[in-house]
Amino acid sequence: MYDIATRSRALQMVAEGRSLNSVSHLTGISRASIRDWLASGLDPVSIGRAPLRTDIPEYPYLLGLYLGDGCLSRTHRDVYALRIACADAWPGVADACEQAIRAVRPGGAVCRVQQQGCVQVTSTSKQWPEVFPQHGPGKKHERAIVLESWQQEIVDAHPWEFVRGLIHSDGCRVTNWTERVVGGVRKRYEYPRYFFTNMSEDILRLYCATLDAVGVEWRVARSGARAYNVSVARRASVALMDRHVGPKH
Structure with a gap:
């Protein structure tokens, strides 16, 4: 033994x-x-x-x-x-x-x-x-990625866990900044933002559909002729993501 x-x-x-x-x-x-x-x-x-x-x-x-x-x-x-x-x-x-x-x-x-x-x-x-x-054979972005019905039921029951797994793999939480002139004074403003990047359009759709289900607003940031990046930047949606996902550590 x-x-x-x-x-x-x-x-x-x-x-x-x-x-x-x-x-x-x-x-x-x-x-x-x-x-x-x-x-x-x-x-x-x-x-x-x-x-x-x-x-x-x-x-x-x-x-x-x-x-x-x-x-x-x-x-x-x-x-x-x-x-x-x-x-x-x-x-x-x-x-x-x-x-x-x-x-x-x-x-x-x-x-x-x-x-x-x-x-x-x-x-x-x-x-x-x-x-x-x-x-299956080949790269994920070169073949169809579709959840089975039993998988979709589990994702529907635990959507934030699915989102958290996707963010922990191909996503991040970053702090963006910009400058504005207010009353003649240049001020710096910072705001948090989530990104998810994946070359598979099917995986991007799964991510976005799950965000829709939990009430998170998102938009696509285009790269070239195809969309690879999904951004969450609105304050209420970022707050939801912070509550259930948070930054990687």
Whole structure:
């Protein structure tokens, strides 16, 4: 029986791109055991008994992260690795991502693989394509991204979690400023603003439709011939976003 720390180290080596053969050779752990942990998680009690959960608020948050900065990669025997890139500049996002994965994937392993400028928060399961049916070949902005009806129901039930996941992946809160001359004196004015940027028109539509549902006013800031940036700048809408999303940290 291997302890959790040993299991976690083995799965992290796989997440870093090593083959099962090399991990088995380096650790002395059989390939069959590593495959079981990839498919079913670290906790022996949970093996084969813990379906992924989509009926919780963490799922639409994780869905937002996946649509922005996530991908699924097939590894061994139809096991898929969920990888979500979280920038080093906001370590709190990586923590929130890991917590969401652990909630959706009870008993499963979560690894962090450091790369230049970001950490890949990674978890493996055969079930990931079932809960993220948007997975497919090619880049997201080059194919259709449409929520299944059951996904839309969950987003409708927890719209702010979905918005927060999208902002944490491809959005930001910034402070803009301008200067005006008032009574002969030049004054500087600052105001907060939210941006969401994504090259997928479908993902932009999902974001904007969810903003409509929660009463947030938005506008498109055009770049060239296509619209990639959605701005929230009106004071009441920014206040709503601050209350439910807030700046990344």
